[in-house]
Amino acid sequence: MELDRLDRDIIAALVEDARATYAEIGHDVGLSASAVKRRVDRLRETGAITGFSARVAPRALGWNTEAYVELFCQGKTKPSDIALAMARYPEVVAAATITGEADALLHIRATDVRHVERVIERIAAETFVVRTKSSIVLSRLVDLPTGAVASDPRNGSPVGG
Amino acid sequence: MELDRLDRDIIAALVEDARATYAEIGHDVGLSASAVKRRVDRLRETGAITGFSARVAPRALGWNTEAYVELFCQGKTKPSDIALAMARYPEVVAAATITGEADALLHIRATDVRHVERVIERIAAETFVVRTKSSIVLSRLVDLPTGAVASDPRNGSPVGG
DNA sequence: ATTGAAACTTGCACTAC
DNA sequence: GTAGTGCAAGTTTCAAT
Numbered sequence: 001m002e003l004d005r006l007d008r009d010i011i012a013a014l015v016e017d018a019r020a021t022y023a024e025i026g027h028d029v030g031l032s033a034s035a036v037k038r039r040v041d042r043l044r045e046t047g048a049i050t051g052f053s054a055r056v057a058p059r060a061l062g063w064n065t066e067a068y069v070e071l072f073c074q075g076k077t078k079p080s081d082i083a084l085a086m087a088r089y090p091e092v093v094a095a096a097t098i099t100g101e102a103d104a105l106l107h108i109r110a111t112d113v114r115h116v117e118r119v120i121e122r123i124a125a126e127t128f129v130v131r132t133k134s135s136i137v138l139s140r141l142v143d144l145p146t147g148a149v150a151s152d153p154r155n156g157s158p159v160g161g
Numbered sequence: 162m163e164l165d166r167l168d169r170d171i172i173a174a175l176v177e178d179a180r181a182t183y184a185e186i187g188h189d190v191g192l193s194a195s196a197v198k199r200r201v202d203r204l205r206e207t208g209a210i211t212g213f214s215a216r217v218a219p220r221a222l223g224w225n226t227e228a229y230v231e232l233f234c235q236g237k238t239k240p241s242d243i244a245l246a247m248a249r250y251p252e253v254v255a256a257a258t259i260t261g262e263a264d265a266l267l268h269i270r271a272t273d274v275r276h277v278e279r280v281i282e283r284i285a286a287e288t289f290v291v292r293t294k295s296s297i298v299l300s301r302l303v304d305l306p307t308g309a310v311a312s313d314p315r316n317g318s319p320v321g322g
Numbered sequence: 323a324t325t326g327a328a329a330c331t332t333g334c335a336c337t338a339c
Numbered sequence: 340g341t342a343g344t345g346c347a348a349g350t351t352t353c354a355a356t
Contacts, residue, residue: 003221011222014215018179021330035343037332048221053214054175056308060164060209061172063308068229068259068266083302095303098229098296105229105296109307135259135266141244142256146270147217147224182351193323198353 001046006031010039011049015147018052055145063109066140067116069123070102070133077103077128085126091119102133162207167192171200172210176308179213216306224270227301228277230284231263231294238264238289246287252280263294 003011009029013020022033022040029036043049058066073082079097082104086095094107106123110116113136124132164172170190174181183194183201190197204210219225234243240258243265247256255268267284271277274297285293 001221008222011215011217015217016212016214018213018215022332023330032344033330034332034345038342046221047218049215050218051177051216052179053177053216053306054172054179054210054308055212055214056172056176057208057211058307060162060207061169061308066257079300079302086303092303093305093307093309094301096227096301097299099299100294100296102296104302106303133261135261135263138258138260139240140255140257141240141265142247142253142267144254145214146219146254147215147222148254183353184351194351195323195353 001048003048007039007043007048010036011043011147014040014049014052015145058109062111065110065112065116066137067108067110067120068135068137069106069108069120071104071106071123072101072130072132073103073128074130079104081128085128086123089119089123091115092123162209164209168200168204168209171197172204172308175201175210175213176306219270223272226271226273226277227298228269228271228281229296229298230267230269230281232265232267232284233262233291233293234264234289235291240265242289246289247284250280250284252276253284 006029010025013025013028022036025031025040026033026036031039040049058064071082082095082097086092086106089108091108091110092106093109095104097104108116108119110119116134116136120132120134123129167190171186171192174186174189183197186192186201187194187197192200201210219227232243243256243258247253247267250269252269252271253267254270256265258265269277269280271280277295277297281293281295284290
């Protein structure tokens with residue numbers, strides 16, 4: 001699906017504030033509220049916008065510690081095996097298979113270092129896991145919502161930048 | 162600040178759908194719309210909720226490739242130096258200092274592998290960077306919005322789990 | 323918790339390219 | 340035909356009770 005300037009501007013507005021009214025967005029991008037709504041509906045139908053979410057301060061909910069864990073798996077492990085197993089851990093907030101020595105990289109949120117340790121212990125006990133290599137996050141320096149940059153004229157668009 | 166059961170339920174509802182009406186949320190958590198609004202206002206004031214954001218499919222915007230990059234820095238590099246430098250790259254969507262051999266881990270979104278390469282080249286040229294070690298993401302297996310788990314009774318809360 | 327005024331959403335008729 | 344505007348009915352917000 002093709003996104004024009006207006007679509008990108010609307011997405012940018014909604015990434016910045018998902019509760020903005022259609023009239024507000026319309027004012028920003030130069031469209032009527034009705035026109036904005038029609039485009040937002042279309043963007044959701046086509047899957048460009050997958051939903052709307054509150055941004056939460058992990059600390060406020062007690063998630064005080066995060067870690068990245070490299071996973072080294074047995075030779076015939078399939079990505080779907082890893083996906084299925086990791087989906088069972090609420091502490092695993094992101095996971096991806098990657099190039100390089102490790103097979104996958106996990107992003108873990110936990111209450112404290114002890115909690116991280118317990119989770120890694122359980123993950124390391126998964127049948128397909130050979131070993132793990134973990135790094136505790138000391139301080140978060142950057143954390144942008146996905147798409148924050150997409151059509152912010154201050155930053156480059158993926159095509160233009 | 163202390164969050165009770167209701168606060169956590171409200172946050173969970175807003176993480177799932179940030180555009181839900183107060184009446185809908187109230188129905189879910191067993192509160193009147195007004196009561197929900199008062200709590201949401203308070204949650205924003207106290208910083209537990211930092212905003213509302215559209216969830217976007219990176220692909221739809223042309224961000225087809227992601228990578229993780231470990232940064233090895235000169236001995237006297239401060240986290241704030243890294244933060245300042247990385248904030249200038251729209252492609253760096255997350256960055257954190259970590260324990261282990263590397264000093265920091267970056268999460269990069271780009272249009273394609275060539276784009277990733279160009280960005281890493283520029284980052285590697287930063288004065289404080291000694292070397293980098295990168296992994297391209299092959300496939301994303303898990304990607305939860307922050308707080309998705311916080312008060313979903315199917316998962317553990319950070320305290321209870 | 324209820325109420326009422328102001329604002330928002332959303333379908334529809336209409337217009338322009 | 341595709342995409343925008345304006346309007347009106349039904350909801351939602353939000354402050355005051």
